[in-house]
Amino acid sequence: MGNYHHPEIETMPREDIEALQSARLVEAVERVYNTVPAYRKKMEALGVEPRHIKGIEDLHLLPFVTKDDLREEYPYGFLGTPLDDVVRIQSTSGTTGRRVVAFYTQADIDLWEDCCARAIVAAGGTKKDVVQVCYGYGLFTGGAGLHGGAHKMGAMTLPMSSGNTDRQLQFMVDLEATIIACTPSYAAYLAESIHERGLRDQIKLKAGIFGAEAWTEEMRHDIEQSLGIKAYDIYGLTELSGPGVSFECEEQAGMHICEDHFIPEIIDPKTGEVLPKGSKGELVFTAITKEAFPLLRYRTKDITQLNYEPCACGRTHVRMHKPMGRSDDMMIVKGVNVFPSQIETVLMNKGYPANYQIIVTRVKTSDNIEVQVEMTPEMFSDSLTEVSKKEKELVGALKSMLGIYCDVKLVAPKSIIRSEGKAQRVIDKRNLY
């Protein structure tokens, strides 16, 4: 039995959780119906009114919200409060360069940070701890979330963001960081640096909270061995606040979803039908307490399974398995969401035909993404400088669109393998699932 940040909530009996969810759902549906025209329109199209939703048993009657909906309604279509009440935005990438903007009132920030605080406490954190936050700070929710969570549970927060290894390790040693929060691949990278510099005996880390990208049990084992810590998984998405929607406890057997804020469902991605408890399928969340950006039945496109069995840690909130795949073609590379369609858009804007292939590999601990583009007569000239410049321009355009550097390789025409006339657009050699 570990510590809990919110003991009564985290160990609440199942029937009380469900009663709370039902009460909050009814109130949320009423609120969203009256303040979010884009969602009201969807409900009206199905003939569903707030009075039809009497509890969680009626959740399946409500329409879904998808990333495409958010993209179409960018930026304010799903805003649920007056802008005056909004104190923050965070942002994540959309499918063709249209970003998703999430809005937060102060209450939204508080509930999000509370969830992250629960995660840190579940990882053994207390006021005495020093939490080194190496997720990116800024629009990305990783830094902001864990930073706020560390504040809320009273640890000393080191707002490092990522990068600058020298500084990371200097503070890690000098300020005796005990908990680290970053992406698993960054953790692996830091671990290597620590060993290279012979600092292993000088670090005081006991736990790490890792997320924002897929990582295997094997990677967990490697990080735990390498740093001598216990490595905890954390999950979330910007559309639902950020990290902290679910988190692992000391059992490391699934992530507890903060069910007092987010109601999970598992659906068949093709039919939208809600699947029986324990089935594997697409994870859908209904945010029942968020104000400025309250999404009901948001399709995450992550494939997972829910485990309602009691957990030895004493938490009664349902656990989700690490995501087991995606029901769309999104990838997470270097911690950033990447859709092949974004790459296609860049190529077409630059006047290239969409004959490309994306190859993602992991070299030691970091992701590498290579975009192979078939050469065309229009792109070619006798000048090496000119053609190289075109390659560089593409690198720049892709960086602008995706936020990460891709290697660009111009290849001979018709060299991208086509089977049955269709080119395989994405080759992901990382074996993450």
Place this chain on the structure above:
Amino acid sequence: MNIQQISVFLENRPGAMAAFTKLLQKNNIDLRALSLAETENFGIVRVITDDPMTTVQVLKDGGYICSLTPVIAVAIEDKPGALVDLLDTMGDAGINLEYTYAFLAKKANSACIAFRVTDNEAASRLLAERGIKTLGQEDLPALFE
């Protein structure tokens, strides 16, 4: 007066050059000059052949991306100092080279220098003023008999 050089896009990988030259051989195209400029991922092969038009057709049919680039070519004596003299003259005339390569002619005692400049017309004129004749495509066969 220009020579038609054929520039071809090649991937930087083993076998690329072999495949390219095989295609030329299969079509009985006679290579007169060859140079390869590379970057990390790809290269541009520049060739002078006995029949530029056929070469372009053969390459395009073979799935290659290529273009015709007019370059200046000068025949010099194949003896020490000849190249220095030519390049000195060009430097004095203010002609800037983008790239250059040399190749031997079959004709006794002759070597050819091909070079790409920004303005072929101007370069030809400047060289003519200094008594240096630039070669045309039709001058090549005589050098290679």
